Amino acid sequence: SQELEQSPQSLIVQEGKNLTINCTSSKTLYGLYWYKQKYGEGLIFLMMLQKGGEEKSHEKITAKLDEKKQQSSLHITASQPSHAGIYLCGADNTGGFKTIFGAGTRLFVKA
Amino acid sequence: NAGVTQTPKFQVLKTGQSMTLQCAQDMNHEYMSWYRQDPGMGLRLIHYSVGAGITDQGEVPNGYNVSRSTTEDFPLRLLSAAPSQTSVYFCASSYRTGDNEQFFGPGTRLTVL
Numbered sequence: 001s002q003e004l005e006q007s008p009q010s011l012i013v014q015e016g017k018n019l020t021i022n023c024t025s026s027k028t029l030y031g032l033y034w035y036k037q038k039y040g041e042g043l044i045f046l047m048m049l050q051k052g053g054e055e056k057s058h059e060k061i062t063a064k065l066d067e068k069k070q071q072s073s074l075h076i077t078a079s080q081p082s083h084a085g086i087y088l089c090g091a092d093n094t095g096g097f098k099t100i101f102g103a104g105t106r107l108f109v110k111a
Numbered sequence: 112n113a114g115v116t117q118t119p120k121f122q123v124l125k126t127g128q129s130m131t132l133q134c135a136q137d138m139n140h141e142y143m144s145w146y147r148q149d150p151g152m153g154l155r156l157i158h159y160s161v162g163a164g165i166t167d168q169g170e171v172p173n174g175y176n177v178s179r180s181t182t183e184d185f186p187l188r189l190l191s192a193a194p195s196q197t198s199v200y201f202c203a204s205s206y207r208t209g210d211n212e213q214f215f216g217p218g219t220r221l222t223v224l
Contacts, residue, residue: 042201042215
């Protein structure tokens with residue numbers, strides 16, 4: 001079965017610094033999703049990537065899907081305290097009926 | 112729109128008790144699902160539904176039942192609670208099957224003693 005591995009598990013950065021979170025799949029990705037979870041709350045959809053080499057941006061967050069479609073990275077530029085939370089990647093498992101998720105990356109931003 | 116709502120927010124049960132976690136959405140979404148979130152394990156799919164009257168199992172369905180009698184509601188029943196079911200439970204919905212911009216509820220934190 002497909003698995004998603006995220007790295008790092010947790011990250012502490014100084015406000016204003018850039019950071020990258022990675023998501024690696026054991027199989028080819030046909031749809032890769034990034035969600036953000038504020039501590040103690042539900043998940044919020046950030047963006048979806050489907051094509052090899054695709055890159056999307058939303059405010060200061062950029063996500064890329066590699067050409068082989070087995071790895072995605074999430075890059076935050078000039079981090080702010082509002083970026084703190086848990087970032088999870090998700091992927092289609094069976095025709096879109098079942099989404100699997102990585103374990104998440106906990107991001108802490110020091111002011 | 113209230114979006115996806117879940118009740119209760121917190122619940123403590125004793126081993127062997129049963130209860131129902133409620134989930135409702137007011138966006139006319141076809142697809143609804145239940146996940147549990149445990150430390151270090153991300154979200155795992157329990158059950159899902161692609162429309163009223165249709166449900167199916169996810170990765171970890173044992174000990175849970177679901178039904179979908181209306182488009183809006185998708186309750187999750189714990190038949191006989193066990194300590195291993197201590198977790199945070201999230202309900203999610205999306206407009207159509209395969210549309211992975213899912214909308215998540217705020218979660219129910221369940222402790223089974």
